[in-house]
Amino acid sequence: MAKSKSNTxxxxxVLQVRRRRANRSRGGDGFIFTxxxxxxxxxxxxxxxAINNAFKPLNEIFLVPPxxxxxxxxxxxxxxxxxxxxxxxxxxxxxxFNTMFITVAGTIGLIVFASMGAYVVSKYPFPxxxxxxxxxxxxxxxxxxxxxxxxxxxxxxxxxxxxYRSVVIPAFAMPMGFFLLKQFIDTIPDTxxxxxxxxxxxxxxxxLKIIMPLIxxxxxxxxxxxxxxxxNARASNFIYKEQLKTLPFALGxxxxxxxxxxxxxxxxxxxxxxxxxxAFMVTQSNVIATMANSGIKE
Amino acid sequence: xSLKNYTAKKKRNLNYLxxxxxxxxxxxxxxxxxxIVFGMFICAPVVxxxxxxxxxxxxxxxxxxxxxxxxxxxxxxxxxxxTAVKNTFIMAAVTGPLGYxxxxxFAWFIYELPRYLRAFVTLVFYAPSISGxxxxxxxxxxxxxxxxxxxxxxxxLGIVERPILWLSDPNYMMATMLVVILxxxxxxxxxxxxxxxxxxxxxxxxxxLVDGVKNRxxxxxxxxxxxxxxxxxxxxxMAITQSFGVADVTxxxxxxxxxxxxxxxxVNHLVDFGxxxxxxxxxxAIATLLFLTMILCNKAIQKMLARVGT
Numbered sequence: 001m002a003k004s005k006s007n008t009x010x011x012x013x014v015l016q017v018r019r020r021r022a023n024r025s026r027g028g029d030g031f032i033f034t035x036x037x038x039x040x041x042x043x044x045x046x047x048x049x050a051i052n053n054a055f056k057p058l059n060e061i062f063l064v065p066p067x068x069x070x071x072x073x074x075x076x077x078x079x080x081x082x083x084x085x086x087x088x089x090x091x092x093x094x095x096x097f098n099t100m101f102i103t104v105a106g107t108i109g110l111i112v113f114a115s116m117g118a119y120v121v122s123k124y125p126f127p128x129x130x131x132x133x134x135x136x137x138x139x140x141x142x143x144x145x146x147x148x149x150x151x152x153x154x155x156x157x158x159x160x161x162x163x164y165r166s167v168v169i170p171a172f173a174m175p176m177g178f179f180l181l182k183q184f185i186d187t188i189p190d191t192x193x194x195x196x197x198x199x200x201x202x203x204x205x206x207x208l209k210i211i212m213p214l215i216x217x218x219x220x221x222x223x224x225x226x227x228x229x230x231x232n233a234r235a236s237n238f239i240y241k242e243q244l245k246t247l248p249f250a251l252g253x254x255x256x257x258x259x260x261x262x263x264x265x266x267x268x269x270x271x272x273x274x275x276x277x278x279a280f281m282v283t284q285s286n287v288i289a290t291m292a293n294s295g296i297k298e
Numbered sequence: 299x300s301l302k303n304y305t306a307k308k309k310r311n312l313n314y315l316x317x318x319x320x321x322x323x324x325x326x327x328x329x330x331x332x333x334i335v336f337g338m339f340i341c342a343p344v345v346x347x348x349x350x351x352x353x354x355x356x357x358x359x360x361x362x363x364x365x366x367x368x369x370x371x372x373x374x375x376x377x378x379x380x381t382a383v384k385n386t387f388i389m390a391a392v393t394g395p396l397g398y399x400x401x402x403x404f405a406w407f408i409y410e411l412p413r414y415l416r417a418f419v420t421l422v423f424y425a426p427s428i429s430g431x432x433x434x435x436x437x438x439x440x441x442x443x444x445x446x447x448x449x450x451x452x453x454x455l456g457i458v459e460r461p462i463l464w465l466s467d468p469n470y471m472m473a474t475m476l477v478v479i480l481x482x483x484x485x486x487x488x489x490x491x492x493x494x495x496x497x498x499x500x501x502x503x504x505x506x507l508v509d510g511v512k513n514r515x516x517x518x519x520x521x522x523x524x525x526x527x528x529x530x531x532x533x534x535x536m537a538i539t540q541s542f543g544v545a546d547v548t549x550x551x552x553x554x555x556x557x558x559x560x561x562x563x564x565v566n567h568l569v570d571f572g573x574x575x576x577x578x579x580x581x582x583a584i585a586t587l588l589f590l591t592m593i594l595c596n597k598a599i600q601k602m603l604a605r606v607g608t
Contacts, residue, residue: 024410024514032407039404040422043481046435047425117332126322127315132333139340140535141592143543143585145569149357149578150343150350170339178332179535180490183528187497203324217493225486228428276428277421285417287493 054078054270058263077267084254084264090242092250099247102164103230103275106171110226111219113172118181119211123193133182136175152237166238167246171230177222184218185211220283228276248272351582361579368583378559379567379584385472386542386564386588390595392476394541397483401533404484405491406518420492427485436478437551440464465552468560475561478547485540487533494529498522523606530606534599538592545569564588 048068053061055073085092121129151170160166188211196206212219234249251268254261319326351368353361372379408419426433439447442463449461464474498521506521523530545565548554552561555570564584572581 028514029410032410036404036407036411036419040419043484044422044425046433047422047428049435113332113335117329120322120325120328124322124325126325127319129325129329132329135341136336137535137596138593139336139344141539141542141596142344142589143565143568145545145565145572145581145585147340147343147347149572150346151339153346154338154342169335173332173335173339175336175340176486176536178336180532183490183532184494184497186528187525203328207328217496221489221493224489273428280424280428281417281421284420284492287496 050266050269050273053266056263056266061262061266077263080261080264081254081267081271084261088250090245094243095245095247095250098164098244099231099233102167102171102233102235102246103227105164105168106230107223107226109168109172110174110177111222114174114178114222115181115185115212115215115219116207118178118185119207122182122185123190136178136182139175140179148237155238161238162241162244164244167230167233167235171226174222174226174229176225180222181215181218184215188214217287220287224276224280224283227279231275232272347582348586349582350579351586353579355577355579355582357576357578364579368580369587371580372583372587378562379564381559382562382564382567385559385561386544388472389476389479389544389563390538390541393479393483393544394537394595397480397541398487398533398537400480401484401488401537402491402530405488405495406522408492409495410514416492420489423484424489426482427488433478433482433547434550436474436481437465440474440551442466466557468558471552471556471560475544475548475552478551479541479544482547483537483540485536487536490529490532490536491526494526495522498525527603527606530603531600534603535596538595538599542588542592542595 045068052068052070054077055075056070057072057074057076060067060071120126121133155161155166155170160169192210193206196210201209232248233246234252235246236249239245239249251272254264254268350361352363352365354364354367355361404423408416408423411419441447441449442465443449443461446461446464448464449458452458453461462470464470502521502525503517506517511517511520543565544563545568548556548561548563548566549569554566556562565588568581568584568588571577571584
């Protein structure tokens with residue numbers, strides 16, 4: 001009797017979920033808002049500073065103590081940047097194309113290769129699958145500083161120096177991407193895959209039509225990491241031909257001008273930041289939106 | 299057990315292995331593209347550099363086998379290395395757990411927000427990681443003259459009389475670095491948590507409600523955390539990698555080498571030998587030791603995470 005009573009009250013609370021999420025006290029909400037607001041200022045500071053700096057005239061950039069917000073915004077820094085760009089020996093659009101190509105190709109390859117592998121490692125106990133995953137976890141922890149030399153030896157052994165391949169193909173192997181995707185696929189119930197098999201789905205079909213849509217938040221997140229890494233890649237170890245050099249490399253040369261180019265430098269910083277930032281905003285709203293309609297259920 | 303019996307058993311095992319490998323043929327096809335690239339560009343370099351750690355290798359000459367000499371020199375003869383180990387352990391012990399906790403708590407708090415706010419607030423918290431070298435701003439904040447934000451404020455309030463050398467006085471350097479590293483710690487793990495929270499099955503929450511979950515904290519412990527164990531593991535590995543791998547921040551803010559090596563880290567030491575002195579064998583030995591430490595930490599954390607939600 002008592003049990004059924006508690007059940008009905010429970011059901012009532014479930015029905016309330018639609019209006020206001022259950023088990024949420026107003027006090028707790030207030031607490032969370034306060035914490036987020038307080039720390040938000042602390043974390044957002046640099047971004048605000050970098051954006052403002054790009055629009056500051058020179059005298060404001062060198063203001064002591066520095067001001068956070070710009071007083072008289074100007075586009076001069078960007079104008080100067082474009083003048084400098086047009087003077088460069090290789091046309092500037094070429095650097096932009098190089099970096100875009102590397103970023104797009106590397107990211108697509110990583111997502112396709114890593115999610116295919118992660119799917120079978122997560123869902124099938126084939127001989128070696130556990131061992132392979134442990135290997136990936138282990139390599140996550142090796143710092144890039146020491147593997148730089150062996151990496152160069154391998155790339156040059158393959159004859160890939162001065163090609164896009166030298167940056168694009170190794171990007172496919174990012175262990176972080178494989179690891180994250182595998183962890184996500186683990187949360188998909190096996191019964192879903194079995195049901196699809198009974199319906200006559202082939203492995204390829206299941207992977208494309210069931211797994212990939214369900215792990216959208218995961219590959220969008222991997223995409224952010226990959227774009228961030230590749231967009232900022234200087235590739236100075238592998239690429240020596242001026243026509244193939246990347247955008248961060250070219251911008252680094254502009255910044256080499258030192259203090260005289262502080263204004264341009266601020267514009268460059270914003271310019272480089274904008275792409276990962278935009279990618280992040282687009283994918284994040286997507287990651288959150290998928291939640292509304294994914295509902296992985298058995 | 300005769301030898302004949304033993305070989306027969308082995309043969310049977312091998313046959314079984316081959317048979318099951320054949321059965322999972324498609325799996326190997328799926329894994330092959332990634333496995334090949336991974337083997338070539340991630341595994342091979344790691345193996346090569348572990349091999350270099352037992353050689354004397356100065357880039358321009360072929361490596362010479364020296365056994366464990368590099369390791370012996372490191373531990374017995376390199377005082378700076380021991381300082382670096384101490385510093386790295388302090389940084390990892392403080393920023394690892396705190397950064398991990400902060401990543402999860404902030405991700406979860408954001409998940410508690412109304413949906414239209416989430417993407418924006420995520421961006422605000424992820425900003426330090428996405429804006430590349432934005433940590434340089436801390437140089438202004440901690441600047442050692444009275445124009446630095448913090449010194450200016452402290453002098454105005456009459457707390458100190460002379461500016462504090464946050465970035466070059468060994469008494470304060472470590473604390474300053476810890477603040478900056480923590481500020482940067484909402485990285486890959488944080489984003490994975492944000493994404494992970496969004497895939498927890500909503501019907502589990504409803505079921506929990508019926509079963510008598512009383513508040514959001516109980517919901518967190520009994521439902522949310524257990525359903526995202528995979529992400530928790532990912533976050534932990536990322537936290538270890540980040541907190542043991544500190545190098546750029548100390549170089550950029552405290553200089554290289556820092557005063558009295560007060561914030562010299564193991565990776566700083568590694569870069570010193572690997573990229574400046576080109577003693578690759580020695581640098582590889584440092585990397586291998588660092589790597590082993592991280593693996594041990596990872597094992598310990600795996601054990602702890604197994605208890606979540608019980």
